[in-house]
Amino acid sequence: MKVLIIEDNQELARNIHDFLAREGYICESCETIEEAKEKLSLFQYDCILLDIGLPDGNGISLLNLIRADFKESNVLIISAKNALDDKIIGLEKGADDYITKPFHLAELHARIRAVYRRKNLGGANIVEFNEITLNTDTFEAKVGEALLDTTPKEFDLLLYFIVNKNRVLSRQAIAAHLWGDYTDNLANFDFVYQHVKNLRRKISSAGGTDYISTVYGLGYKFNSHKQAE
């Protein structure tokens, strides 16, 4: 996947770049609207990460151009302003999703995948990993042929793990993914622990491999190299 990062903060752009590069994505960064226009005229991108506050203008203005000329690209807005206006305007103008700073990189990745799936796989929204199959339309999870009886949150969690496989996912990142912002109380990691525990139990009892392991002190990891015992 080719990704264009339009973000004026180099450090943040490098974070995103480093994280996504490990997924095998080809990332390019630019810092201004002018640069972005140049890049867009030369190359085709699958996904564009667009910061709203750019040094030479508002990222929203670029959105118009992208929607007119590069219909195929997915656009994900990155904004520090959690202003509702920006959100609504951004989505109305044709952005595919919106993420607010400060975000977890795993979250950003999950959003990129979700947007990509929605747009590029023609409705057959199946995410597969070895024996695990997830249908993001029907929210059905299967291990081999056996249907997993997952709750919506567990399904969401499993999808998050598979998309970010072989990554260490902190409890904070998982909590933020499952319950979103403004969850004053849900820094409560007991819930994360419970969800992960239940999910692992369900996969195991359906005969699947227990890919999820605990990372000491930090959180969890979906280990793709783990072999069935």
Add this chain to the structure above:
Amino acid sequence: MKLTTKFTLWYFGIMMVVLLIGGAIVYYEIQWKISRVEVVRHERLNDIIAGQIRQGGDFTGHPTRKRATIAVIPADSVPKGIQTFYTRGRGWNPEFQASEFRLVVTSFYVIGGLHYRITTYSFIPSFYQLLPGVVDSFKWIFLVLLIVVVISGGLISKYNLAPFKRTMRVIQSFDLKQKEPIHLPVTRTEEFQELNVFLKKMTDKAQEEYRSLKEFTENASHELQTPTAIIRGKLDLLMESDIRDEQAILIAEMQNALDRLSRIHSSLTLLTKLENQEYTANVSVSISRLAKETITAFEELIQMKELSLLTDIEEKVNIPLHASLADLLLQNLVSNAIRHNIPPAGGKGEIRFTVRREGLIIANTGKEPSIPTVELFERFKKGNPGSDSIGIGLAIVRQICDLSNFTIEYKYLSGFHVLAIGFLEKCPASKLLQNLSVPLHLTLRP
């Protein structure tokens, strides 16, 4: 009382006084004038009679002598320095056989060495007879003035106060958030000009302050969120590098602190935005639907904590609130009820949630609060100082309620933390708690 009415009433008062004084003046003026005219006429008549005497001859029966008395008097009984005087008083009128008001004019002449006193009189309208006429005419004048003042007062004040009313309309529709400055109507009235200048200055200043505050909030938000995002990203990347266990703990602690930082920051930014009234409701939102959605979203957590949930949600309850705020409100309430739920000894944790047209009540089992419940609405106040929360959820809830003119009440009743929000002005939250139509909370009354 309207300004116009006040002015009109004052005018009435003044008019009454002026008309009374005017009436008296007119009354005495007429009286005096009538006497004057009669006196002059009689003086002339007396002169004529004197002329006839000088001329000699018999004028008995002459029209001039009809009401004349002529007497020759001794020189010493002639008053000094006076040629004519008159008296007024009642006298018998033989023609009308009635006692009438009579004017008597007496003149003194010296004719052929003799002192003559000539007295003529006539009956004039009595002053008492004049009075009703005067009163009557003033009654009419008063009536005409009354009508004129009422009508013209209305019209004139309408015309003159029009710029004031226009200014009022502009000010009433003034919104701190509007981007353009206010436009006040042009007026030639000095006071209104002053008022407009003052208002213009004040609103411009307020708008400027508001803009700079908003700018500050947005800048703070923007400038702080980006470095936070960088740190978080770096930590995410660091986590994946080859690290020792001790380092993992350090990273986890940093993640935790960072998480708090970003939560506090976003909550404070939100509170500021609420205080700046950036979210105004243009349409109403179905709180029934949102409440159900929120419950569904938190269902798994409720099950995980093995709480029993009782809901009683009335259908189609719409309240004027921004959808995002309504969402935030419910999320905070429900998640608080889950998070701070402590089952009673030997019992099961419970959440009771009622939504009614008048308001909503949410109750959860919990320990008796160590600080007064009112204080829990304050920022960073926590019932349990050791908890992970940042203690801002209720402050947000209260801010949303204040913003929407909802009333809010927090009580601890029979083992339950009960939070009630009243949507209607006539039914405040405190009343809601006593409402018998809230069956889920019947047993919670003290």
